[in-house]
Amino acid sequence: MVVASTNPLKRSKKTKAVGVPTIDLSLIHKDRSTLIDLIVEACEDFGIFKVINHGVSSDVISSLERQGLDFFAKPTPEKHRAVGPTVPKPFGYGFRNIGSNGDVGDLEYLLLHANISSTHPPLFSDAVNDYVEAVSDLSCSLLDLMAEGLWVQDKSIFSRLIRDSQSDSLLRLNHYPALKNWDSFINGERIGFGEHSDPQILTILRSNDIAGLQICTPDGLWLPVQPDPNAFYVMVGDALQVLTNGRFGSVKHRAMANSSISKARMSMIYFGAPPLNATISPIKEMVSPLNPSLYKPFTWGEYKRAMHASRLSDCRLNQFKRRNDQ
Numbered sequence: 525m526v527v528a529s530t531n532p533l534k535r536s537k538k539t540k541a542v543g544v545p546t547i548d549l550s551l552i553h554k555d556r557s558t559l560i561d562l563i564v565e566a567c568e569d570f571g572i573f574k575v576i577n578h579g580v581s582s583d584v585i586s587s588l589e590r591q592g593l594d595f596f597a598k599p600t601p602e603k604h605r606a607v608g609p610t611v612p613k614p615f616g617y618g619f620r621n622i623g624s625n626g627d628v629g630d631l632e633y634l635l636l637h638a639n640i641s642s643t644h645p646p647l648f649s650d651a652v653n654d655y656v657e658a659v660s661d662l663s664c665s666l667l668d669l670m671a672e673g674l675w676v677q678d679k680s681i682f683s684r685l686i687r688d689s690q691s692d693s694l695l696r697l698n699h700y701p702a703l704k705n706w707d708s709f710i711n712g713e714r715i716g717f718g719e720h721s722d723p724q725i726l727t728i729l730r731s732n733d734i735a736g737l738q739i740c741t742p743d744g745l746w747l748p749v750q751p752d753p754n755a756f757y758v759m760v761g762d763a764l765q766v767l768t769n770g771r772f773g774s775v776k777h778r779a780m781a782n783s784s785i786s787k788a789r790m791s792m793i794y795f796g797a798p799p800l801n802a803t804i805s806p807i808k809e810m811v812s813p814l815n816p817s818l819y820k821p822f823t824w825g826e827y828k829r830a831m832h833a834s835r836l837s838d839c840r841l842n843q844f845k846r847r848n849d850q
């Protein structure tokens with residue numbers, strides 16, 4: 525069954541129903557064209573959707589989850605040691621500091637390269653490799669369906685960037701501590717991971733059953749996203765926004781860290797990215813005299829430099845927007 529909930533972003537003036545659309549991937553066998561339409565609509569209207577019946581084995585998910593929880597339960601010096609001293613920034617274990625420009629959050633995390641050929645901390649390697657393989661396959665299937673829905677001639681035009689052996693994809697495990705007491709639950713907002721859009725092509729997020737993720741509506745309202753350990757949330761990244769010439773929009777989101785006093789939230793996030801030397805510019809089917817290109821071409825490496833020079837909440841795409849007269 526496909527459930528596409530009412531679109532709160534379109535109806536936000538008289539918002540009643542809230543919730544991101546749910547896409548049932550098993551529909552691919554029954555009604556492929558409806559499935560494709562729902563995916564395209566979700567990317568256009570929300571930049572995020574939930575995928576159920578995604579086909580990723582629960583063993584693969586639970587094995588990474590178990591290793592992640594075991595890892596975060598270790599004493600801090602061990603967590604630093606486990607990843608190894610040679611891992612270049614921003615990779616490895618981090619606590620509170622996000623990026624290198626002063627952003628802080630109420631979390632600890634592990635950031636790893638998700639390229640097939642990259643090496644991972646020994647205690648993680650099988651679980652990471654199996655998980656990355658499964659979620660990158662899922663990303664590629666979704667990207668192929670998106671290309672089909674956009675009537676793009678080359679159906680692999682997006683997924684090829686992620687499948688490339690030099691792809692710059694990442695895997696991140698975020699661990700938001702449980703609150704210590706009811707006082708901190710009642711007393712105000714605690715931002716775990718501040719507002720931002722993901723820079724890459726596609727994000728595949730899975731969390732345990734503790735809430736925290738929120739998305740921002742066009743009128744600036746923060747909408748909580750229900751946690752669902754059996755599903756994945758898929759988010760459009762900045763690079764896909766550019767490739768589709770703005771037809772799909774990357775979604776501004778954040779994670780709160782005040783949902784539970786008994787259990788920590790842990791999210792496992794795959795960011796599907798192109799190789800550093802890939803050029804990112806609107807694909808030809810998305811550009812016409814009536815729909816001129818909104819962005820100047822850039823390489824993913826250039827975008828990454830802009831991203832690492834920016835704060836988490838900055839709108840990095842602005843630097844690459846064409847002026848109307850160009």
Ligand SMILES: C=C1C[C@]23C[C@@]1(O)CC[C@H]2[C@@]12CC[C@H](O)[C@@](C)(C(=O)O1)[C@H]2[C@@H]3C(=O)O
Pocket residue numbers: 614622623624625627635694696720721722723724795831832833834835836
């Ligand atoms: C503050 C920062 C952290 C970040 C790099 C940046 O300078 C701006 C983008 C941030 C972000 C957000 C999504 C992902 O979690 C991330 C890995 C990414 O690709 O862009 C992080 C970066 C990071 O933690 O290094």
Ligand SMILES: O=C(O)CCC(=O)C(=O)O
Pocket residue numbers: 696698717722731736737777778779791793
């Ligand atoms: O941990 C989460 O739920 C979201 C974090 C996030 O958006 C990110 O790491 O890019």
Ligand SMILES: [Fe+2]
Pocket residue numbers: 720721722777
């Ligand atoms: Fe994010």
